[in-house]
Amino acid sequence: SSSRNYGGRRRYSLSTATQLRVNDSCVQNTSSASEGEYSCIGLLSPSSLSKLPPSVVNLTITRSNLTALHSSHLQHLTNLHRLSIRDSLLVMRNDTWGAIPEISVISLDGCWSNLPDDRHSNAPMNTRSDRPHLVLIPKVWSGMDSLRRLELSKCNVIVRDAEVGFSALPPNCKLVFTEGSLECQSSHDYLLGMVEAGRADVSKNITCFTLGDISMFNTYYTFNDKPLLDVLKLRKSMELCPSKCSCVLLGIRSMDRPLLSVNCTNAGLTRLPDRIPPLASTLVMSNNKLSNMDALFSNRHYSRLANCDFSDNFISNINGTALVSYISSRSHDIKFVLRNNNLTTFPVWELSSFYSRSHRSGKKHLPAFELSGNPWDCHNCSFSPYFKTFVYDNMFHIKDYAEVRCDNTGERIFHTDFDRQCNPPPSLLLPIDVLNIFMALVLSLLLADFAYNFYQYRTHGKLPWIVRHCKIC
Structure with a gap:
């Protein structure tokens, strides 16, 4: 077919040498090797479909504006093998599509839907985003026992009943998703299993998108336009979540910097878990029974952490050499929350040397600490004056520096006169x-x-x- 523009409206003319008009919208492609190939362009009414002969094998619907497509519109096409819908407003209603016994391929290319999404509002999907969406209902294809292939291209897909989703496809049916995006939900984790089992072929170009309110947080850490397969692999990595902990993927800044949190609060742990998701960025170990954090520095599963919360434990000592070695390899900021432990000393000499070298070399990613609530030994004159100097010199990295206090007096480290305490004036007669x-x-x-x-x-x-x-x- 060819098109001409009349007063801003595009009309389609048909080449009679290759096509035979069936009705006002549908034609038979007589030049095709298959005599049962038909095309319908610009459908406005389902009555045009009801006029198609039962011999239709391949049906292509293009630029349709049908508000609903029921199986009853095609039920008389008992020989229909392939249904292709392109650049069309599409609502496949939830009814008995299994009544079309021979259909084996459904191809959706550039389709969108005005079906409202009940999870958010009753407004049409295409009015709440700058991209049109296609809403699919798993029950539609779950009854198509003859379906062998579902093809999606140039579609931004939302699947109702996401926990069922594409897994409701018949066992012998393959999903082929070549271009477009899928709304990212944790319920779609099954899709990676379908890919590994050969039941789905999802292009690496397929991305995620999310719906809902836009805020500074979920714009910075967003799933939008992130590769779908990579996001699913990240979610699969959460299978390594320790049994007494909870793991949540909140968003993605870049694929090597996901906002993946491992929360082990109040788990009664006496040591760090042996394994956590390898790209975890936040580890919360507060209110446990840890006496040290040495495993953090040697376990490769902890190499990507950016936030480590060890507050309210029993940590009494930190290996300064191991700590500096751990933070020296960081290509991003890292924060240690060590409030309310049993620390009486701190590796001030190792860290002071590290900060000095970092400032001279222009290193931007420096560690930060929270140290309040520990029983700092201010009677230890071989430590306390240097600790005060360390806190003062690095107050931008000691987030709660004003609340670091001596255990014996409760006085803030900043206000303690260690010169007088550790260097008293000499007596008159020695x-x-x-x-x-x-x-x-x-x-x-x-x-x-x-x-x-x-x-x-x-x-x-x-x-x-x-x-x-x-x-x-």
């Missing part, structure tokens, strides 16, 4: 001074005695007392 004074007195007495004896000897010829009484002398 022990060495007392010894020197005593020795000076003894020496003075000896000199005085010598002078007296010398005077007695020269004046009276009298020898000293010790000489007179010394028998040896």
Whole structure:
């Protein structure tokens, strides 16, 4: 067929050499190798379909504006093998499509629907987004036992009853999705299994989209336009979620930076789980019984974390060398929440050296900490003054620096005078001074005695007392 534009309206003319008009909308493609191939362009009424002969094998509906397509409109086409619908407003109503016994291929290309989505509002789907959507109802194809292939192209698909979804296709039917997008729901996780089993062929170009209110958060971490198969693989990785924890995929900034949270709060854990989803970005271990976090630095499953919450545990020591080695390999920011543990000291020397090197080299991704609520030992003068300096110098990285307090006094680290506490003023007399004074007195007495004896000897010829009484002398 060819088209001409008349006053802004496009009309279609048919080449009589290759096509035979059946009615005002449908023609038979006589040049086709198959005599049963028919095309319907610009359908306005289902009556045009009812006039098609039962010999139709392949039917192509293009640019249709039918508000509803029922199986009854095609039920008389007992030989219909392939149904193709292109660039059309399509609503496949939920009725007995299995009444068309021979249909084996349904091809939907560039189709959209005005079927309302009850989960959000009663407004037509195409009025709530800048892209038209195709709403599919699994019950439509679940009764088509003869269906062997469902083809989707250039369609943005929403599947009602997503938990059933494409898994309701007959066992021998294959889904072929070559171009377009699918509304991303966790209920579609079964689709990856269909791909692995060969029951679905989903192109890598198929992307996700989401409906709902747009906010700064879900614009920054969004599923929109992310590769569908990669999103499904991310969700499949959540099978590694520890048994006492919950894992949630909230969004995706980039495929290597998903917002994937592992929450193990109040799980009674005494050590870190051996495995978590490898691309997890947030680990929440608050209110457990952890005594250390060493496994965090050596387990490869924890290599992508950006937020680590270890608050309200029993951690008393942190390996500074392992900590610096762990954060040195980061290509993104990382935050450690260590509030309300049993820390009395902190690896200030290792971290101070790391921060200094990072500032000199221009490294942008530096670790942040929350340290309040720990029993910091301010009597330890080999640690406390350096800890105060570390907190002061890195207050932009110590998020709760103003609440870091000494355990013994409750005084804020910032307000504690460690110079006075660790370097008290000297007393008036030191022990060495007392010894020197005593020795000076003894020496003075000896000199005085010598002078007296010398005077007695020269004046009276009298020898000293010790000489007179010394028998040896």
